[in-house]
Amino acid sequence: MRAPQPAFRASSPSDCRPGSWWPAREVLRINVKLVTYWIATAVIALETLVGGAADIAHGQTLLVTGTPVVDVVTSLGYPVYILTILGIWKLMGGATLLAPRLPRLKEWAYAGIIFELTGAAASLIARGHGAADVSTPLVLAVIAIASWALRPASRTLGSVLARPDTLARPRR
Numbered sequence: 001m002r003a004p005q006p007a008f009r010a011s012s013p014s015d016c017r018p019g020s021w022w023p024a025r026e027v028l029r030i031n032v033k034l035v036t037y038w039i040a041t042a043v044i045a046l047e048t049l050v051g052g053a054a055d056i057a058h059g060q061t062l063l064v065t066g067t068p069v070v071d072v073v074t075s076l077g078y079p080v081y082i083l084t085i086l087g088i089w090k091l092m093g094g095a096t097l098l099a100p101r102l103p104r105l106k107e108w109a110y111a112g113i114i115f116e117l118t119g120a121a122a123s124l125i126a127r128g129h130g131a132a133d134v135s136t137p138l139v140l141a142v143i144a145i146a147s148w149a150l151r152p153a154s155r156t157l158g159s160v161l162a163r164p165d166t167l168a169r170p171r172r
Contacts, residue, residue: 037150044144045097050111052090055083076123086116097147103157110148119140 053059058080060066070080093109096102120137 034152037152038152040143040147041097044098044113044140044147045094045104047140048090048094048097052087052094055087055090057087058083075125078123090116103155106151106155107157110144112145114141117144 054061054069058068059069061069063074069083073080073083089112093112096105096109097113117137117140121134121141124134124137
């Protein structure tokens with residue numbers, strides 16, 4: 001048995017006419033939000049996964065070139081073993097961001113990524129590094145916040161702040 005079909009079926013937003021059932025602007029806004037979310041999430045998850053692998057392998061700061069992560073960490077005053085700890089947590093956090101469901105774990109992963117990136121920026125500032133060095137973790141933190149803020153409802157634990165569209169309307 002087939003599901004009932006709507007009276008008017010638009011195949012694209014250009015097919016919409018005033019008063020049709022397809023809210024073209026809403027669809028476009030949702031799609032832009034969803035695409036932006038996935039771009040931000042892909043960037044931050046990839047950075048976290050690659051960074052975690054580089055930390056565990058004691059590789060370079062850039063995929064195949066750059067300063068070895070051991071030199072960076074020791075210049076900031078941290079012991080080398082912190083790379084293994086951070087690397088494992090980064091791999092788990094990056095994988096969690098890409099995994100379906102697991103909303104509570106995603107909240108923890110986003111928090112951990114923000115702590116790691118802002119901690120890196122604070123460490124760089126404390127050691128007298130310039131704005132060019134400090135800006136990288138801060139830009140990545142902004143991307144992580146964008147990914148968190150743009151999540152679809154299916155990937156959230158629940159709204160911490162009430163959104164205007166979910167507030168109860170007064171009865172008349």
